[in-house]
Structure formats: structure tokens, C-alpha cells
Amino acid sequence: MNRSHIAAIAVIVLVLGSGIWYATRPETTTLTVICAGSLLASMDHIEEAYEADHPDVDVLIEGHGSIQVLRQVAELGRDADVLAVADYSLIPLLMYGDPPHSDWYIQFATNRLGIAYRPDSAYADEINQDTWYEIFSRDDVALGLSDPRFDASGYRTLMIVQLAEDYYDDPTIFEDIYGGQFTTPIDVEETPDEYVIKIPEILETSGGRISLRGSSVQLLSLLETGGIDYAFEYENVSEYFGLEFLPLPSQIDLGNDDFTQLEHSARVRLAFQRFASITPEFKAHPTIYGLTIPFEAPHEDEARDFVEFLIAGEGRAIFKETYLPTMDPETDAYENLPAQLKNLIEE
Amino acid sequence: MKRWFTLPLIALVATMLLTTGCITGDGESVELTYVGDETQTLTLDDLKDMPAVTGEGGRKNSVGQITLPMEFTGVPLTALYELDREITENSAIRVTAPDGYSVTFSYRQFVEGDFITYNEQGGEVPAGDLQMILAYEEGGESIPEEYGGPLRIAVIGPDGPITDGHWWVRFVSTIEVLTMN
Numbered sequence: 077m078n079r080s081h082i083a084a085i086a087v088i089v090l091v092l093g094s095g096i097w098y099a100t101r102p103e104t105t106t107l108t109v110i111c112a113g114s115l116l117a118s119m120d121h122i123e124e125a126y127e128a129d130h131p132d133v134d135v136l137i138e139g140h141g142s143i144q145v146l147r148q149v150a151e152l153g154r155d156a157d158v159l160a161v162a163d164y165s166l167i168p169l170l171m172y173g174d175p176p177h178s179d180w181y182i183q184f185a186t187n188r189l190g191i192a193y194r195p196d197s198a199y200a201d202e203i204n205q206d207t208w209y210e211i212f213s214r215d216d217v218a219l220g221l222s223d224p225r226f227d228a229s230g231y232r233t234l235m236i237v238q239l240a241e242d243y244y245d246d247p248t249i250f251e252d253i254y255g256g257q258f259t260t261p262i263d264v265e266e267t268p269d270e271y272v273i274k275i276p277e278i279l280e281t282s283g284g285r286i287s288l289r290g291s292s293v294q295l296l297s298l299l300e301t302g303g304i305d306y307a308f309e310y311e312n313v314s315e316y317f318g319l320e321f322l323p324l325p326s327q328i329d330l331g332n333d334d335f336t337q338l339e340h341s342a343r344v345r346l347a348f349q350r351f352a353s354i355t356p357e358f359k360a361h362p363t364i365y366g367l368t369i370p371f372e373a374p375h376e377d378e379a380r381d382f383v384e385f386l387i388a389g390e391g392r393a394i395f396k397e398t399y400l401p402t403m404d405p406e407t408d409a410y411e412n413l414p415a416q417l418k419n420l421i422e423e
Numbered sequence: 424m425k426r427w428f429t430l431p432l433i434a435l436v437a438t439m440l441l442t443t444g445c446i447t448g449d450g451e452s453v454e455l456t457y458v459g460d461e462t463q464t465l466t467l468d469d470l471k472d473m474p475a476v477t478g479e480g481g482r483k484n485s486v487g488q489i490t491l492p493m494e495f496t497g498v499p500l501t502a503l504y505e506l507d508r509e510i511t512e513n514s515a516i517r518v519t520a521p522d523g524y525s526v527t528f529s530y531r532q533f534v535e536g537d538f539i540t541y542n543e544q545g546g547e548v549p550a551g552d553l554q555m556i557l558a559y560e561e562g563g564e565s566i567p568e569e570y571g572g573p574l575r576i577a578v579i580g581p582d583g584p585i586t587d588g589h590w591w592v593r594f595v596s597t598i599e600v601l602t603m604n
Binding site: 113116139141145147151152184226227259262267277278280291293294297298301303328348 | 546
């Protein structure tokens with residue numbers, strides 16, 4: 077046998093070996109998880125941990141605003157395996173319609189809004205729970221606002237500032253901070269038990285103190301680079317990015333239902349139809365994250381495994397490590413849950 | 424010409440015409456509802472008869488992911504507005520997709536091109552000259568549905584600006600000319 081025969085045999089063995097390996101290799105499933113932007117920091121770590129435990133699964137994480145997360149399936153017809161949003165109440169609103177795309181959700185984590193800033197932000201040495209709203213009305217303080225037309229943290233910020241009037245017993249807080257700052261003002265209607273905050277169709281700044289951005293995530297870079305002094309941010313996002321964080325009183329931070337102790341509740345109403353499928357009104361309620369698996373999920377088995385990992389497995393620990401408080405999972409429709417998940421939730 | 428040759432030839436020619444859009448005529452299949460003082464329907468051919476501009480633009484979504492600039496061609500929103508009435512500082516344009524998603528653009532946006540712009544790393548940069556168009560071509564081709572076509576909003580400029588993705592309304596089906604109070 078000469079060298080050329082040996083080389084030929086080696087090539088044949090290599091080709092056959094490669095073919096056998098290719099035919100018998102474990103197939104990889106791509107699991108599409110679409111989630112709220114404020115979950116992304118945690119989800120990056122969860123993706124890594126889950127893939128290490130499940131080498132046959134490639135988790136693809138995609139972030140959007142919460143309404144957009146659900147629209148991907150409900151209105152745009154995209155395939156997704158797991159949907160997770162920063163406001164559980166959006167799931168029945170957008171997913172239980174006709175045709176339905178899901179019939180259950182699981183609440184799995186909470187959050188609260190507070191004030192993010194830098195150590196060198198204007199008046200940082202003065203700010204605390206009793207002074208923030210007065211500091212925010214000063215002419216030389218630059219504030220960021222996430223656009224309430226596009227982002228849940230934007231309309232929740234306006235609710236917080238309005239609820240602060242009841243908590244601090246000061247009826248001018250909202251006007252002192254936002255008055256004269258927009259070409260068309262944000263009007264507030266007061267009823268005996270509720271403030272209705274009306275967002276105009278065109279929201280443009282004019283006073284020079286407010287910087288409006290499309291999402292709270294975009295305010296982070298502005299804050300880090302000194303473009304603004306303060307912004308309302310979710311606690312987990314602020315902590316994860318190493319910013320100073322001032323918690324607000326629990327009655328106004330929308331982290332729980334303590335705001336019901338105040339004289340008024342709050343509601344934000346858009347002056348126009350933003351999406352065909354939802355009434356453009358958002359009522360104040362606690363910030364609780366919810367998830368679901370759409371009926372159309374291409375990989376139901378893997379989706380159930382991933383949800384179990386999130387709410388009862390290592391994912392729960394990762395949420396805590398990345399500053400997102402978890403809660404005992406709760407559901408709105410125990411009877412509709414997949415059997416695998418029923419074991420993890422009290423009926 | 425024998426029938427066995429004629430029929431396949433006709434089929435071949437018809438197939439070629441269909442695939443090149445000559446029979447279906449994209450202009451016939453694309454309809455835009457235009458709401459001014461009166462409501463009318465504009466086809467793609469109607470839009471292509473209007474002054475066209477070409478330029479590059481990219482977008483950044485709400486969590487910071489960037490779609491790098493591509494070349495878009497379409498009709499400036501200012502030209503669409505002026506089909507119905509003269510532009511003033513109270514002018515605005517509402518753009519709606521079939522699923523009800525709608526965005527209203529102010530005078531500062533659709534006339535002056537007032538948008539936040541970003542570099543490819545996502546950091547804010549000073550804006551150059553920006554223009555809003557109703558785009559019907561991306562990279563010289565019709566915009567496929569998976570890229571938000573056949574009609575979508577694009578914000579373009581000579582330097583390929585990157586702007587917020589929520590302004591780039593996809594599947595545009597209706598344009599309303601507004602005068603705000």
C-alpha cells in the first residue's frame with residue numbers, strides 16, 4: 077500500500093466519520109424568549125445558565141417594551157416560545173382576545189420605581205425622600221422622562237409624581253415639575269377618587285429642563301454621560317448599572333398596593349388610539365412581572381422547562397442576584413396551566 | 424406556430440411578466456388611504472409619480488439593538504402633506520398601520536427633521552440634516568413584508584443617521600393630514 081492509498085483511505089475515514097457525527101449529533105432547539113427591557117440584565121445570565129444545563133437548547137432572548145412584547149405574537153403573528161412582561165395585566169388584555177393566544181399567566185417577580193442619579197448630579201448631596209420633588213422643580217436641574225406614549229415606566233413616572241401630591245399634601249408638585257416643559261401641556265383631571273393624567277398626541281419638550289427619550293433604558297446612557305441629573309428608573313436596572321438609587325415611599329413607588337392608602341388613585345389616558353387592540357388607558361397598580369407560553373409556541377416542551385427554570389429553578393436565584401425581587405408564583409387560571417407548571421404553583 | 428410550442432411560450436412569458444411585476448403591477452396591489460379634506464386612495468404608481476428622494480437611515484429599538492443604515496427611497500412626508508394643504512407650524516401627520524399602531528409626527532419632526540440620533544454603538548450624537556419619507560424601496564428593491572413593506576416610514580439623511588425605531592412605522596396603510604390646535 078503506497079502513500080496515496082493511505083491518504084485516500086484517511087480521507088474516506090474522515091468523510092465517513094464526519095457524516096456519522098453529523099447524522100447522530102444532538103439537534104439544537106432554538107427557544108425564542110421575548111421579554112421586557114427591564115428583564116434583559118437578568119435574562120442574559122439566565123440564558124447562559126440554562127444553556128449550560130441544556131446544551132441541546134439555544135435560548136434566543138429579545139427585548140422590547142412590554143406592550144411590544146405581546147404585540148409580536150398577538151398582532152404581528154410572530155412565533156415565540158415564552159413571553160415575559162413588566163405588567164402582568166397586559167397579558168389578558170392583549171392575549172386572551174379573539175382569537176386567543178393564551179389563557180393563563182404566572183406572576184413571578186416584582187419591581188419598584190425610584191430615582192437614579194450620579195454622585196455628581198446637581199444637588200445630589202441634598203436629595204432624599206422629603207426633598208426630591210422640590211429639587212426636581214429647580215431651573216438648573218435636568219430631568220429625564222421616558223416617553224409615556226411608548227414606555228410603561230414613562231406613564232408610571234407621571235403617576236408617581238401625581239400621587240406624590242397626596243402623599244406630601246402638596247397640590248402643586250406635578251405642575252412645579254412638568255408645567256411649561258411641553259409644547260402641549262400634560263393635563264390632569266381630578267375626580268373625587270382618581271387623578272386622570274392626559275397625554276397629548278404630540279408630546280414635545282419646550283422648557284429645556286426635561287429630556288424625553290423613547291424608553292427608560294435610553295435614559296441610562298444620558299444619565300451616565302451627564303446629559304441629565306436624575307431619572308425615574310426601575311430599582312433592578314439602576315442597581316445593575318451601578319447608579320445611585322433613591323427609593324421612594326412605598327405609598328408612591330408602585331412596588332405594591334400601598335398607594336391605595338392615598339386619597340386618590342391614578343390613571344394615564346392617551347389622547348389618541350395607540351394600538352387597535354387596547355384601550356389607551358393605564359391604571360395605577362403594583363409593578364408585577366408576568367409570563368405566559370403562547371398557544372402558537374413552536375417548542376412547547378422546552379418552553380415549559382424554561383419557565384420552570386425561571387420561576388422555581390436557578391433562574392429564581394439569578395433574578396435575586398441581579399436585583400429583581402422574586403415572589404411566590406401566582407396564576408390567574410390554575411386550571412389552564414400546563415401540568416408541569418401546576419406542581420410549582422399553589423391552586 | 425404549432426400549439427405544442429405556443430402554449431408553453433405563452434406560459435413562460437406570463438410567468439416572466441408576473442415575476443417582474445408587470446402584470447400584477449405593484450402599483451395596483453399597494454393601496455394607501457390618504458385622509459385630507461377628502462379621503463382618497465393612492466397606489467404605488469401614484470406615489471412613484473411624486474418627487475422621490477433616496478438616502479440612508481438606520482434605527483435603534485427600545486432596548487438599544489441597532490439596525491445599521493440601509494438605503495431607502497420614497498416620498499417626503501412634506502410632499503404628501505402638501506397634496507392637501509399648505510404646511511404651517513401647526514401641521515402634523517398621523518401614520519397608521521393595519522393593526523391600528525399609529526404615530527403622529529409633529530411639524531418639528533416631519534418638516535424640520537428633529538430627532539435624537541445615535542452612533543453605531545448606540546451613543547447619542549448630534550443630528551445632521553434629516554428627512555422623513557414614506558419609503559417604498561429598500562436597497563433599490565420593493566420592501567418585502569418581513570421588512571415592514573410595502574410601505575414604511577424611514578428617517579434618512581446624507582450621513583446615514585440612526586434614529587429611534589418607534590418612529591419607523593411599518594406596513595403603513597393610512598396617512599392623515601392634520602392641523603393641530
